[in-house]
Structures are given as C-alpha cells and as structure tokens.
Amino acid sequence: MKVSYNQLLKATNGFSEANLIGNGGFSSVYKGVLDENDDRFVAVKVLHLQNRGAQKSFIRECEAWRSIRHQNLLKIITSCSSVDFQGNDFKALVFK
Numbered sequence: 190m191k192v193s194y195n196q197l198l199k200a201t202n203g204f205s206e207a208n209l210i211g212n213g214g215f216s217s218v219y220k221g222v223l224d225e226n227d228d229r230f231v232a233v234k235v236l237h238l239q240n241r242g243a244q245k246s247f248i249r250e251c252e253a254w255r256s257i258r259h260q261n262l263l264k265i266i267t268s269c270s271s272v273d274f275q276g277n278d279f280k281a282l283v284f285k
C-alpha cells in the first residue's frame with residue numbers, strides 16, 4: 190500500500206511545526222495519524238531532496254534498513270513518491 194502526498198499532508202496536519210519531531214541533515218521527521226481507527230502514531234520522514242547528497246543518503250539508508258532487524262526499531266510500513274503543491278519532487282518514508 191502506497192500513500193499519497195495528500196494523505197501524508199492530512200496525517201501530519203500539513204507537515205505542521207507542532208507535528209515536527211526532528212530535523213536531520215537530509216530529512217525532517219513528523220508525527221502523524223494515518224489511520225483514524227488506529228491509535229498508534231506513525232513517523233513520516235520527508236526527504237530534503239533539494240539538499241546535495243540527499244539522494245545518496247536515502248539510498249544508503251534503504252540499504253541499511255534492508256539488513257537491520259531490531260525490536261527497538263520501527264518498521265517502514267509504506268512510502269510516498271510524488272510531487273508537492275509546488276510541483277517539486279516529494280519523497281517520504283512512513284515508519285510504525
């Protein structure tokens with residue numbers, strides 16, 4: 190199941206400051222509610238694709254996730270590859 194940009198927009202209250210968990214070098218992570226019937230939050234990691242090195246960092250992270258299993262780590266449940274309202278590339282990973 191893939192999620193759309195609009196679903197993530199809604200889940201994070203429009204990627205609001207109040208939902209922002211933290212910023213990394215290549216992404217911002219937001220707390221969100223994807224499914225109203227599920228009381229568990231998701232973490233939405235939005236890539237800063239305009240930052241130099243973001244693509245590379247993303248590929249490295251995916252490779253790392255592929256080989257890691259740990260009880261304290263969340264799972265990637267879905268992803269989103271789309272364009273935002275301004276027509277810029279938008280990519281996000283959703284963890285739960």
Ligand SMILES: Nc1ncnc2c1ncn2[C@@H]1O[C@H](COP(=O)(O)OP(=O)(O)OP(=O)(O)O)[C@@H](O)[C@H]1O
Pocket residue numbers: 210211212213214215216217218232234263284
């Ligand atoms: N799955 C997650 N659940 C909850 N919080 C998260 C999750 N992933 C990241 N965070 C929070 O969001 C912040 C930014 O994460 P991100 O992965 O973008 O960057 P980083 O790993 O801290 O730094 P860099 O991107 O420079 O390596 C983290 O410091 C952490 O506080």
